[in-house]
Amino acid sequence: MDLFKKSWFTEVYDMSPGMCLSIEIDKVLHHEVTKYQDILLLETKNCGRALVLDGIIQCTEFDEFSYQEMISFLPLCCHPDPKKVLIVGGGDGGVAREVVKHPSVELVDQVEIDGRVIDLCKEYLPSMAVGFTHPKLKLHVADGFAFVRNRLHNYDVIITDSSDPVGPAVPLFQLEYFQLLRNALKPGGIICSQASNPWSKTKEYADVYKICKQLFPSVGFAYTSVPTYPNGIIGFALGSLNKQTNFKEPIGVFKEEELSSMKMKYYNEDVHQAAFSLPNFIRQALKES
Amino acid sequence: MDLFKKSWFTEVYDMSPGMCLSIEIDKVLHHEVTKYQDILLLETKNCGRALVLDGIIQCTEFDEFSYQEMISFLPLCCHPDPKKVLIVGGGDGGVAREVVKHPSVELVDQVEIDGRVIDLCKEYLPSMAVGFTHPKLKLHVADGFAFVRNRLHNYDVIITDSSDPVGPAVPLFQLEYFQLLRNALKPGGIICSQASNPWSKTKEYADVYKICKQLFPSVGFAYTSVPTYPNGIIGFALGSLNKQTNFKEPIGVFKEEELSSMKMKYYNEDVHQAAFSLPNFIRQALKES
Numbered sequence: 001m002d003l004f005k006k007s008w009f010t011e012v013y014d015m016s017p018g019m020c021l022s023i024e025i026d027k028v029l030h031h032e033v034t035k036y037q038d039i040l041l042l043e044t045k046n047c048g049r050a051l052v053l054d055g056i057i058q059c060t061e062f063d064e065f066s067y068q069e070m071i072s073f074l075p076l077c078c079h080p081d082p083k084k085v086l087i088v089g090g091g092d093g094g095v096a097r098e099v100v101k102h103p104s105v106e107l108v109d110q111v112e113i114d115g116r117v118i119d120l121c122k123e124y125l126p127s128m129a130v131g132f133t134h135p136k137l138k139l140h141v142a143d144g145f146a147f148v149r150n151r152l153h154n155y156d157v158i159i160t161d162s163s164d165p166v167g168p169a170v171p172l173f174q175l176e177y178f179q180l181l182r183n184a185l186k187p188g189g190i191i192c193s194q195a196s197n198p199w200s201k202t203k204e205y206a207d208v209y210k211i212c213k214q215l216f217p218s219v220g221f222a223y224t225s226v227p228t229y230p231n232g233i234i235g236f237a238l239g240s241l242n243k244q245t246n247f248k249e250p251i252g253v254f255k256e257e258e259l260s261s262m263k264m265k266y267y268n269e270d271v272h273q274a275a276f277s278l279p280n281f282i283r284q285a286l287k288e289s
Numbered sequence: 290m291d292l293f294k295k296s297w298f299t300e301v302y303d304m305s306p307g308m309c310l311s312i313e314i315d316k317v318l319h320h321e322v323t324k325y326q327d328i329l330l331l332e333t334k335n336c337g338r339a340l341v342l343d344g345i346i347q348c349t350e351f352d353e354f355s356y357q358e359m360i361s362f363l364p365l366c367c368h369p370d371p372k373k374v375l376i377v378g379g380g381d382g383g384v385a386r387e388v389v390k391h392p393s394v395e396l397v398d399q400v401e402i403d404g405r406v407i408d409l410c411k412e413y414l415p416s417m418a419v420g421f422t423h424p425k426l427k428l429h430v431a432d433g434f435a436f437v438r439n440r441l442h443n444y445d446v447i448i449t450d451s452s453d454p455v456g457p458a459v460p461l462f463q464l465e466y467f468q469l470l471r472n473a474l475k476p477g478g479i480i481c482s483q484a485s486n487p488w489s490k491t492k493e494y495a496d497v498y499k500i501c502k503q504l505f506p507s508v509g510f511a512y513t514s515v516p517t518y519p520n521g522i523i524g525f526a527l528g529s530l531n532k533q534t535n536f537k538e539p540i541g542v543f544k545e546e547e548l549s550s551m552k553m554k555y556y557n558e559d560v561h562q563a564a565f566s567l568p569n570f571i572r573q574a575l576k577e578s
Contacts, residue, residue: 017334046306046307046308200516227305227489260569266570271566275563280549281354281555283557
């Protein structure tokens with residue numbers, strides 16, 4: 001299939017079998033194949049600029065804020081004092097942009113395997129890559145798996161902003177990786193990972209839940225609406241070493257004026273609580289996992 | 290563009306400009322043009338059967354339950370005793386299937402303009418059209434607008450399950466129609482209409498809010514995740530003649546066993562509350578409307 005036919009980019013993807021999203025494009029800004037992946041930067045007609053890795057849309061300027069704000073503030077607002085944060089992946093810079101906004105955060109380590117993604121996002125997606133310029137952030141171009149292995153009891157919050165559980169990112173959805181994350185947390189620490197698509201990949205979503213339940217005394221499963229992701233949705237898996245953590249009730253609550261001055265376009269206390277409210281078919285899948 | 294190229298049906302649609310969804314199909318079950326619209330029934334590869342009107346996906350067996358359950362139970366569960374219900378549109382029968390489940394409901398009038406949609410859904414979509422067989426239901430093949438005009442102070446709940454605010458359905462999103470709905474309600478009555486796509490059509494969503502605010506002492510705005518709708522989401526506008534109605538807090542709460550025996554795959558008290566939790570960019574649009 002000609003993926004660029006008539007200026008539409010089409011994502012054909014196993015994450016939503018039998019369904020695919022197409023985005024109208026004005027221009028291919030850049031295309032390059034690195035040691036790790038195929039990188040494509042697009043100027044779209046109605047979704048701003050988009051980053052595509054191995055043919056899969058990672059983010060568009062139209063809707064990225066939902067994902068970036070939620071994967072960052074769901075865990076940050078459930079920790080009483082998140083001073084030190086690790087971001088695994090997140091080469092576009094959007095998660096870093098959000099994490100540094102939290103007033104408690106003092107230091108953010110970020111480990112991204114592909115330096116070219118970072119360079120290209122700095123060039124073509126400055127609205128996200130602005131995250132890389134913050135003085136709280138220390139950027140490491142390295143393998144996340146190896147990096148986490150060597151950071152024992154180091155972080156209050158660890159966010160895994162990876163691609164989906166197909167191909168190279170599969171290990172980031174497996175038990176061993178979550179064990180490493182747990183070991184890299186300080187007492188009471190919290191992890192948050194993207195957890196696949198709860199509609200078409202309900203079983204995969206439930207599998208991550210099963211792993212988290214094995215490793216963390218408190219777990220939370222959430223999702224948010226992101227139109228350019230498969231099925232228009234993405235799941236999040238959260239785990240806390242503090243068994244008192246109730247993920248649905250944020251500890252850190254920001255007032256409307258604070259959210260506004262932090263330029264939060266999506267996150268607020270209401271959507272935090274709502275993100276953990278699961279439909280019956282998802283509840284059922286988690287119960288059976 | 291050949292919409293059936295390589296067995297994919299593609300929806301090119303102004304409701305999510307610059308984005309379009311394609312669904313892999315096994316077979317065209319039926320295609321017919323009536324006085325009102327182009328009707329297409331598809332056997333898809335992974336989404337079960339689908340109803341398409343004028344090129345727009347109305348429902349697929351994969352995800353229809355989210356929409357049908359939510360548009361029905363959000364208003365029903367906010368009314369203390371919803372005995373008499375009107376459904377405008379809803380030719381596939383899915384909303385009727387849900388509404389008759391509610392134990393308070395005694396009588397349901399449904400008015401659908403196109404009798405052929407009903408016939409074809411009975412033939413090809415029995416999982417939805419089962420709603421038409423219930424003894425509580427009285428089906429009228431007529432124009433919804435005219436029907437509502439003649440029913441003063443008649444209903445506890447009115448649900449408008451229409452197509453989107455483009456073409457023939459535009460009047461169902463305008464002031465005059467909402468005035469008719471208000472007049473057709475009994476004291477304390479509640480309306481619920483689908484209200485467009487809050488991501489790409491934020492302004493249109495806010496416009497419906499503005500109309501509801503003019504007419505009802507209590508209003509609620511909600512949304513739910515439906516993967517095969519534009520942007521994977523659909524909005525709902527609710528209005529109540531009872532100024533005490535707090536849409537976010539359902540009055541009628543069903544226990545888990547009740548929901549299970551009612552075969553509810555999506556709706557529960559948590560998702561009810563969550564549906565009214567709006568992201569900041571939508572809150573802002575409603576405020577400015």
